[in-house]
Amino acid sequence: MAASVRIADLPGRIGDAVTVLGWVGTTRSSGKIGFVVLRDGSGYLQAVFLKADVPPAVWERFKALSQETAVAVAGSVRADPRAPGGVELTASDVTVLGPSTDFPITPKEHGTAFLFEHRHLWLRSRRQVAIMRVRHEVIQAIRDFFHQQDFYLVDTPILTGAIGETAGTLFETEYFDLGSAYLAQTGQLYLEAAAAALGRVYCFGPTFRAEKSKTRRHLAEFWMVEPEVAWNDSDDNMRLQEDFVSYIVGRCLERRRDELQELERDTGPLERVTPPFPRISYTDAVTRLQQLGTDISWGADLGAEAENQLSQDYDRPVFVYNYPRAVKAFYMKQNAADPRTVLNNDCLASEGYGEIIGGSQREDDHDLLLARIREQGLPEEAYGWYLDLRKYGTFVHSGFGLGVERTVAWICGVPHIRECIAFPRMMYRLYP
């Protein structure tokens, strides 16, 4: 086994005799010549069996191969323009390591319900492999970006008290003798505490929302990266966001061209993702939407349809900033220039993919923050430590949260974010 070669390394081994370990995708036979496409995670390889050149037992083993059989194929590496990838294996032997009969996911089309019931097997498909590779690149780019910019990673708790943005959308679980604990909706509040210690910080992990959402943009469990920066105001915050998003998209274009091509993604719109992003205030956005014939009035939150209409005015992601205070979370800083609004922003991805970021400058005035907590009927006692941050050296600070699955869906051009995480958690799906 140790002497095997990964498919991705084969172009450098032309002429060598090698053994490749992998899984059988499709097989084809023309009586005296047979083809097997193998997958090993690093790539795809076509192995060719010539009946005249291999022992009869090998030919019989080839003929018996079925979809997803785990095999070791020995042979010699050969450059061949007729092969996908330009490299082929002329096989001399095949050994079945793990048989597979009646693999449920056939080469023809399937419905989404069936595919998600077989998610553990569906992951092996070319499309899902491509999406997972892009997701990997997005996550690696996120970590590299913050590391290069001297951010510190701070891991925030997943089990929390009754704290977050709004009650009622929290998953609840028993917690020893202390009553209920809740799965974290955000690490932001903890991160604000850490920002006072380390300046530039971020957290990155799973986030849980018990919202009964059934849309292509929502999951009950999703991954979110949240930076928080001391001394950044809302403008600084948006500049960080556009640099960040552009870096992530650029990395995928640089390193994941093959995967985007496999997904038939038109990369034109992605090439245009460079700073600065256009910005429009909420108030101007409402005016624009009214021009477009929407019956929205000032004060209402922007729905998915309104966001979609707005983003079509631009050829790249757009910031919508300074929303009405009444429709936004309690921790957002009141806008001194227009107290009806807060210093926040959403970032809408291009091509109708909608909100990928929500961010804001945080309320740093103790009394205004306490008033907001009371206004929204939040459990004041749970926020004592959070209010402390405004008592001991309060400071201007801002941050945002970027949804990883939404970002991956946009970059990959896939319509539903549930394909952008290996095992999605949705309202009606907990298995596999």
Add this chain to the structure above:
RNA sequence: UCCGGGGUAGCUCAAUGGUAGAGCAUUCGGCUGUUAACCGAAGGGUUGUGGGUUCGAGUCCCACCCCCGGAGCCA
């Protein structure tokens, strides 16, 4: 939670109220360069569950269950 669509072979789908079918998958046979290969043959069904109308129900009616799409909420 609300609105809309659906549930028939392992999968994707057909079938005027009148004998449940096709493609893929599986098994067998054929084919020396295939790209979701192709050609031929075979096996494979309690039509989501329960009740009702009818000479007769996959089809019509009622209830329930499950799935899909969208909305709200948000990342």
